[in-house]
Amino acid sequence: MDSLVIEGGARLRGAIKVNGSKNAALPIMAGALLANGPTYLKEVPNLSDINHQITLLRELGCEVERQADGALKIEVTDEKNSHARYDLVRKMRASICTLGPLLAKRKFARISMPGGCAIGDRPVDIHLRGLEALGAVIDLDGGDIIARADKLVGAEIFLGGNFGSTVLGTANVMSAATLAQGTTVIESAACEPEVADLANYLNAMGAKISGAGTPRITIEGVKELTGANHTVIPDRIEAGTFMIAAAITNGEIQLPNTRLDHLLAAVDKLRSIGVIVERDNGGCTVASVRRLEAATITTQPHPGFPTDLQAQFMALLAIADGNSVITEKIFPDRFLHVAELARLGARLHKEASTVIIQGQKRMVGAPVMASDLRASAALVLAGLAAKGTTTVMRVYHIDRGYERIENRLNAIGAKIKRVNQEELEL
Numbered sequence: 001m002d003s004l005v006i007e008g009g010a011r012l013r014g015a016i017k018v019n020g021s022k023n024a025a026l027p028i029m030a031g032a033l034l035a036n037g038p039t040y041l042k043e044v045p046n047l048s049d050i051n052h053q054i055t056l057l058r059e060l061g062c063e064v065e066r067q068a069d070g071a072l073k074i075e076v077t078d079e080k081n082s083h084a085r086y087d088l089v090r091k092m093r094a095s096i097c098t099l100g101p102l103l104a105k106r107k108f109a110r111i112s113m114p115g116g117c118a119i120g121d122r123p124v125d126i127h128l129r130g131l132e133a134l135g136a137v138i139d140l141d142g143g144d145i146i147a148r149a150d151k152l153v154g155a156e157i158f159l160g161g162n163f164g165s166t167v168l169g170t171a172n173v174m175s176a177a178t179l180a181q182g183t184t185v186i187e188s189a190a191c192e193p194e195v196a197d198l199a200n201y202l203n204a205m206g207a208k209i210s211g212a213g214t215p216r217i218t219i220e221g222v223k224e225l226t227g228a229n230h231t232v233i234p235d236r237i238e239a240g241t242f243m244i245a246a247a248i249t250n251g252e253i254q255l256p257n258t259r260l261d262h263l264l265a266a267v268d269k270l271r272s273i274g275v276i277v278e279r280d281n282g283g284c285t286v287a288s289v290r291r292l293e294a295a296t297i298t299t300q301p302h303p304g305f306p307t308d309l310q311a312q313f314m315a316l317l318a319i320a321d322g323n324s325v326i327t328e329k330i331f332p333d334r335f336l337h338v339a340e341l342a343r344l345g346a347r348l349h350k351e352a353s354t355v356i357i358q359g360q361k362r363m364v365g366a367p368v369m370a371s372d373l374r375a376s377a378a379l380v381l382a383g384l385a386a387k388g389t390t391t392v393m394r395v396y397h398i399d400r401g402y403e404r405i406e407n408r409l410n411a412i413g414a415k416i417k418r419v420n421q422e423e424l425e426l
């Protein structure tokens with residue numbers, strides 16, 4: 001098991017390319033199950049979550065290959081097996097987004113029900129409710145969701161839940177509705193850019209989707225979808241993480257291929273505390289030249305402040321001037337990073353799903369434990385700013401969403417070493 005050993009204090013300077021979006025690529029790859037013919041996807045990052053999805057798609061009868069130009073070719077060659085086993089689904093919850101495409105194309109799907117998650121309770125009841133509204137019959141058996149449908153029929157579906165919209169729930173229902181008879185209208189759909197990117201891919205395959213990226217999506221069912229070529233959008237959460245890396249080290253970095261329009265809530269918060277974020281050449285430059293101010297943040301569905309940047313922002317506000325408040329409205333228990341940041345000297349007071357952050361001048365390096373993807377990114381960012389050495393253990397969490405993060409940050413001035421268990425001296 002690898003760890004990252006970080007020497008803090010270096011100011012980051014230089015340009016860093018943002019990879020394709022993990023959270024756009026996963027449902028798009030599942031969407032290839034709907035197609036007759038090959039799909040070619042560009043900008044699919046090389047991450048452990050992507051590799052899990054590739055393994056799952058192969059089990060579900062797809063040929064999946066990286067092409068010489070790095071594109072991912074996916075083609076269904078055998079529709080016999082429609083069972084996503086527990087052993088795969090437990091490693092990556094996003095496997096659930098194969099449910100809608102399998103049901104629509106093969107009229108049957110057996111998907112292991114995703115289990116517990118470090119960031120909190122994550123039921124899939126809204127996914128199932130949406131697919132039942134299209135006419136699916138859904139049962140649970142031995143921990144598996146079994147979905148059947150002689151045919152899917154378009155319907156008007158309210159997809160909102162207690163915590164607002166659902167991203168993968170919208171992806172599942174929207175994908176399934178592409179091959180349903182008649183028109184489907186999804187109300188309270190998730191507006192995340194990843195949903196709009198999935199709709200662009202499905203439309204390139206011959207689907208008739210309008211309104212994706214807004215709370216109301218309309219899908220005219222079609223008889224068949226063919227393969228398509230698609231380039232996945234840049235990863236807005238990776239971009240946001242790198243922006244915070246520039247801010248927390250008082251550095252200056254260029255992000256040449258970042259879509260600022262996908263990140264306006266986070267950019268607004270960065271600017272409000274004193275970070276300079278300027279558009280340039282299709283991307284942006286992010287710089288910080290002084291101690292930053294405190295802020296109040298509440299996570300919300302897009303276009304509100306993304307929950308996937310909550311932990312990283314907490315690390316930044318831990319060294320801001322003044323008291324900040326963060327309230328987590330999407331995953332109320334998403335705070336495993338709090339105790340670890342406190343080990344680095346952050347002053348954090350958690351009450352239910354709100355954390356008060358008393359800004360300190362500086363954090364001090366220590367060994368810390370990663371617990372989930374974004375928490376581990378926050379610990380790396382804190383380590384970049386902390387005095388001395390920070391060792392982040394269990395970095396397999398970070399490899400799920402950031403490709404070789406130490407190489408890319410070292411290229412702009414960080415001092416990070418990846419070590420394995422044997423080499424680690426604590």
Ligand code: EPZ
Pocket residue numbers: 022023024026094121122123124125126127128161162163164165166167168169190194307308330331373374401
């Ligand atoms: C997606 O998860 C992302 N994952 C998550 O990113 C992200 O945190 C989340 O959206 C919110 O933005 C991928 O895209 C692979 P939701 P998803 O369904 O779709 C509740 C990362 O770090 N809910 O939008 O699973 C749910 O419990 C990951 O990259 C129900 O109650 O999240 C949560 O409170 C972590 N019933 C809220 O809705 C349901 O059926 C939003 O969850 C579905 C969801």
